[in-house]
Amino acid sequence: MQVIDSIHALRERLRDERSVVFVPTMGNLHEGHLQLMRIARARGGCLVASVFVNRLQFAPHEDFDRYPRTFEADREQLASCGVDVVFAPDEAQMYPDPQTYFVEPPPLGGQLEGEFRPGFFRGVATVVLKLFNIVRPQVAVFGKKDYQQLMIVRGMVRQLALGIEVVAAETARASDGLALSSRNAYLSASERAEAGRLYRTLQELRSRLVSGERDFAALESESVTKLTKNGWVVDYVAVRKQSDLQSPRLVDQDLVLLAAARLGKTRLIDNIEVSI
C-alpha cells in the first residue's frame, strides 16, 4: 500500500489505471469505514482511500480542531483491507489559497443537517468534487450513515456530469444499534449507555409507520419528546421521501427517517429506510 501526500504524485501514480475505486474519509477509521473499503475492494481495480479532515465543512463553532486524527492506526487498517493507495494531503495541498470557488448545492443543502450546520454541504460538495477531480475514480463508495450527504453527492455527480458510479453502503452499528461514528469517541460512559436510544427511537417510528400510522408530524413530535425526556437536545426527527428528502405525501412509499440530536456536547445523527 502506497501513502501519497501530493496531488501531483497521486496523478502520476494513477495515470495508467483503467479503473479506480475511491473511498473518501476524514480518518479516525472505525468498522463502518472498513466495510466501505471491503465493498470498494470487491469492485476490483485500483482502490484509493483518502484521509483528509476538511476544514471547509466545519462551522467556526464546530469541532475541526479537536476532530480525532489517528493516521498511523488508520494506515494499518487501510492496509488490512487491501487498499492500494492512501491519499493523505495536508491543508496546503488541498487549500493552497483560501477557497473562494464552491459547489453550491440546491435548497436541500440548507435543510435537515444544512439547517443546523450552515455551509456544511457546500463544504462537503466542494471537497468531494476536488477529491474526485484529483483521483478521477470510476466508482466511489459512500455510507448511508450520512444519508443526506449521499443524496447530495449523487445529485452533484449527475448534475455536474462527473460520470462516476456512486455506491451506497449500509450503516454499520454497535450491538445496541448505535451507528458507528468517529464522534462516538466523544461520549462519556453514561452517554454511551444512553446513545443507543437514537436508533431505537427511529425503529419505533418505523414500526408505527409499518403498522399504518400516517400522521407524520405527530410521529416526529412524539419521537422528539421521547428523546428530550431522556436528556437529548434534538435538532430534528424527520420522515422524508428517499427520492429527494422532501416531506412525503400519503401516496409515497419509500421513506427514510432521519434524526440528529445532541447528548451532552456530542451531536449524533442516524437514519433508517422504510418502505410502507
Place this chain on the structure above:
Amino acid sequence: MQVIDSIHALRERLRDERSVVFVPTMGNLHEGHLQLMRIARARGGCLVASVFVNRLQFAPHEDFDRYPRTFEADREQLASCGVDVVFAPDEAQMYPDPQTYFVEPPPLGGQLEGEFRPGFFRGVATVVLKLFNIVRPQVAVFGKKDYQQLMIVRGMVRQLALGIEVVAAETARASDGLALSSRNAYLSASERAEAGRLYRTLQELRSRLVSGERDFAALESESVTKLTKNGWVVDYVAVRKQSDLQSPRLVDQDLVLLAAARLGKTRLIDNIEVSI
C-alpha cells in the same frame, strides 16, 4: 472530423486519448474562434471543440432565444482548422434536469460583467466545469476578449484542482479595431461604423496611462463621457489589475482596461492590457 452529440459517445471516443486539447464555444464562429482552434491545434493531441449555447449564462431578458445558431457553417470552419471532434450536445444532454448544483464564483463574479449580468459567471463556470468533466482535457483554450471569464475559469481550474492548463489567446479584431464577436452581427450599418470607437477609447485611455496619468477614476469617467456623447449607453469603463481585476493602487504596473457598452440594442465588451 467527427461530430458527436452524446456525452456517452464522446467519453467512448476519447477514452484512449493521451492528450486532449479543448476549445468550448457557443457556435456562430468567426475568425476569433478560428484563431483559438489554430492555437489549440498547434498543441498536438486530439482537438475537441464544443458548440453549445448555454442557457444558464443568459439572464431572462437576454438574447438566448435569438442567439445566432449556424451549425452547418460552424462545422465546415472547424473542419478547416483540423478539429478532430466536435461535441454538439443538445439541451437534454447538458441539462437533463433543471440545473440545481452550481459552481459559485468568488465576489469577482458579481463585479464588472457580473454586476450587469447577474448569474452570468455562475452559469459560465457551471457549464465550463460540466464540459471539462465530459471532455477531460489536458489543455483548454479561451480568448482574452472575455477577460473576466478567462480569469474566472483560471481561478476555478486552480481552486477545484482540475489539473487543466488554461491557454489564453489574444483578441481578434476587425480592421477598425472592433473586437470580433458573434453579437457584432446584431449591429446596423451605422452602428457598425460607430462600433470601432470602443477599442479606440480604450487605446486612448492606455496612451494616457502610459504617458503617466494616474487619476484612474477621472480617466474612466472621461472615457464614459466620450462614448456617451457618441450615442453609447455605457455599463462600465474600468482600470483594473491584471492579477485579480481589482482596482489598482499606484504601485501596480500590470493593468487591464475593460469596457462594456450598448450601441442600440447590442451590448459590446472589450479590453486591452497595459503595463505602466
